[in-house]
Amino acid sequence: MSGKTDDTLDVLIVGAGISGIGTAWHLQHRAPSMRFAILEARSQIGGTWDLFRYPGIRSDSDMYTFGYNFRPWVDGQVFADGPSIRRYVTDTASEAGIDRYIRFNTRVLSARWDSASARWTVRAEGPDGPVTLTARFLMICSGYYRYEQGYMPEFAGVADFAGEIIHPQKWPEGHDYAGKRVVIIGSGATAVTLVPAMAEKSAHVTMLQRSPSYIAARPSRDAIADALRKLLPGRLAYTLSRVKNIGLAMFFFQLSRAWPDFVKRGVIKAIRAELGEDFDVERHFSPSYNPWDQRFCLAPDGDFFAALKSGKASIITDHIERFETGGIRLKSGELIEADLIIPATGLEMQVGGGMDISVDGEALVPADKITYRGMMLSGVPNAAIAFGYTNASWTLKIDLTAERVCRLLNHMEREGFDYCVPVPPDDIELAPLLDFSSGYVQRALPHLPRQGTKAPWxxxxxxxxxxxxxxxxxxxxxxxxFRKAKSGTGEASSSLPRAAE
Structure with missing residues (x-):
């Protein structure tokens, strides 16, 4: 990019989770002339995997595709636990020297783009007070949900409950639930993870769902990947395992979309084989929607079904009437007694980590924007958002997005452009950004950007x-x-982190 000054960053990355660290690695290796820094609101690397500490926290994507394309996953677990993933991301940052460029405990408050100088002015609150930085390109890697709180429906009588209510997003690490009667509200990936993780120590775990989800047992080890690691060099074995799993996931997704009834029958048949003919599989495991209209829930080695078979856990499909002193009263009249209630009721989505963004003085309204190649927003210059797949591993898309950003930066540097901005045609036909029926998606759709019906929108x-x-x-x-700035470059803040040099 033309008109460089020594005190302005080329790229400012918001977030030091799996997306931010991956982006930084790609910048180092694909655009090495670019100076960057990372602002992280939390005190540690890891993002999601540092935030969530509930029992059993793990990936619901296989690690051969959830891992970075440039750093093999060698732990062997197909669905790794949260601490292992956090360690993987932290080790990636440490080995590449990326951790030197991170400012922790620094929450971004606003980002202002000025076309005349082709600069972002970013204001944040750091441990020592306000921070102001300028950058040519903004890479938003802060995830897609609100870190401060998860979604909590309004249940009648919540104040009457005499026990504890803990949302998974606010789980206090080390919390003792031994011997307690636990009710987990929800049927998504978090609930399916919590049930087997808590069944051993608690008196009993009840998963209370309003409607069923698709749940499939998967091996916790990948026999082919294990064999390849013994026969081939590590990186080649990882690449082949990754290609295999990408292919299988895409095949199953397309099969689900083409023949949903066939896939649904197969999933229910497999569950019946796990739980036996006496279990009411149709009631508790037959969703009203088609496979992959929402994400599949995975049970490593069938641990969820094992917990149900052991009698240490049970599942109830019903609606909540109200909370009472001793538990939850259902619309059927039944009372589920509880000492601890965990509302695994989902997330609250947001764009840009909740920061206040404006372009040439005009506030950004995400719902008025259109996504360009799933990574930029119409009319927003020199900014990209890390947003992964809904039907595959998040990191697959993040790697591609980071590569594209590096290509853009190198192209502008080479051609003398200051910024780039996606501009949609006047006759563009619009559609919702996501076609998932999940509650957290449906609640957020009115506030999310939209997409076009044709590439690249x-x-x-x-x-x-x-x-x-x-x-x-x-x-x-x-x-x-691609454009050039209209005037001078302006001055950058003196609070620029020197580690970025």
């Missing part, structure tokens, strides 16, 4: 298609406009 949930178009597609495609 359509956000494809297809890794192979994205790999071709994002990794190899033309940068100057007629939709992304």
């Amino acid at each position: 359509r956000t494809y949930q297809n890794y192979l298609q994205d790999m071709v178009t994002i990794r190899y597609g033309r940068l100057q495609d007629g939709h992304l406009q």
